[in-house]
Amino acid sequence: GKYKVVIAGHLMPSALAAIQAQCEVRQWEQPGVPTLNQLGEWLQAAEGLLALPNIAVNAGLLAAAPKLRVIAQPAVGYDNIDIQACTDRKIPVANTPGVLVETTADLAFGLLLTAARRIHEGWAWVQAGKWPEAALPLGVDLYGKTLGIVGLGAIGAAVTRRARASGMKVIYNNRRQRSDDDLIGAEYCCFEELLATSDFIIVLTPLTLESRGLFAANEFARMKPTAYFINAARGAVVNTEALYNALVARQIAYAALDVTDPEPLPASHPLIKLPNILITPHIGSATRETRSRMALLAAENLLLGLAGKPLVTCVNNEVNYQ
Ligand code: GLV
Ligand code: GLV
Structure with missing residues (x-):
């Protein structure tokens, strides 16, 4: 049968x-x-x-x-x-x-680019008829900046290609250094150094006992106040309340998330009201x-x-x- x-x-x-x-x-x-x-x-x-x-x-x-x-x-x-x-x-x-490597890399890098250049805010501005008024807050450049990838696997390697094409330096932290990282074009560094020196951080690590809550108050406090934090992995790798506090206190500049904890994020969630965040509904592989x-x-x-x-x-x- x-x-x-x-x-x-x-x-x-x-x-x-x-x-x-x-x-x-x-x-x-x-x-x-x-x-x-x-x-x-x-x-x-x-x-x-x-x-x-x-x-x-x-x-x-x-x-x-x-x-x-x-x-x-x-x-x-x-x-x-x-x-x-x-x-x-x-x-x-x-x-x-x-099968989803390039697609997810597009989304992760797309979040970075969209947040850095305020593309989503610009569109909302135009829709609201605000174009003739004072200019939008300025974005930041990618060129010459450092991208730190936490969890450099196949998707991280594909993100590295995109970042290097934009003139970024790429550093990464994994539990162990990859033997092929010079081919990928990313430089290994310890987690502390990655937090302290990255202009943009992209999280791509799987959710495990070790990575759950990896980004909490201490980690955000160690980042540059100009840092952009992008999560395309799993929401629970981040302590949501700590991220919220860091964005309110401007301990970091901006966050862009494709994954959240909880997920889905209720429309009433305080994170959604912040001016310095961009959230997509877990669409990394959604083509x-x-x-x-x-x-x-x-x-x-x-x-x-x-x-x-x-x-x-x-x-x-x-x-x-x-
Ligand atoms: C996906 O296949 C990854 O390992 O990053
Ligand atoms: C999506 O998040 C996946 O794990 O493929």
Whole structure:
């Protein structure tokens, strides 16, 4: 018979069709995130799960899904998934790295450029009919400035190319120095030095126990008062209240965020009222081409796992199928 699969939310039609061709699909189609209770009966029979980043795939969910053999998620991040619990159950988990690198780099660098040059504020100014009045507050140059990247992976390397094309110097901090960093064109430095010397900081590190709350009051206090802080990773890498305070006190100049904590950010959230912030609704990978590639790669991984074959982009390779 057909494989039984749960899809936890919206999926691009081409990927959905590929899965439906081989599987009996239960798909969550209502707005919002399904609870474990709402998925309960479906999970009981599920052999495959197409997860989404806003769903907690934890021990509780796994316990409710005794037949589960594979999990695939159309995202590079998988901080919502308890990987150890999956590995303990010998369930391979697939993410979708690679296919979203250039797209996410465009958004991260686009946030930097938009904030630096106040492009969004200029447009709002024109729409409000303020053009004839006094000029907009001035922006800042990119050329000759230092960009500090925290978490230099594939996306950071793609951001580095964009920054260097704009005449920026790029420094970075990772847990360990990359052996290929001279090829990438980024210079390794310690976290403290990166905070103190960067004109722009872009955060691209995955959310882990170590990176959760990495940017708090102390870190913002160490940055230049002219610093621009850009987060395109995960909201919880930043202590939101500390960022709010730093922006109000002008400890840093500006923030541009594609990810927030909480996410989504309620319209009443105080961060939204600040004059020195730009926020986008987690759209790092949100292009037609890339979302389609992500969905198809997730579907491919799901089907491979159901067939007992090795997943192509597996997070816990120690339990990947041989
Ligand atoms: C999006 O944030 C992703 O992890 O792909
Ligand atoms: C994405 O694939 C990254 O590792 O940055």
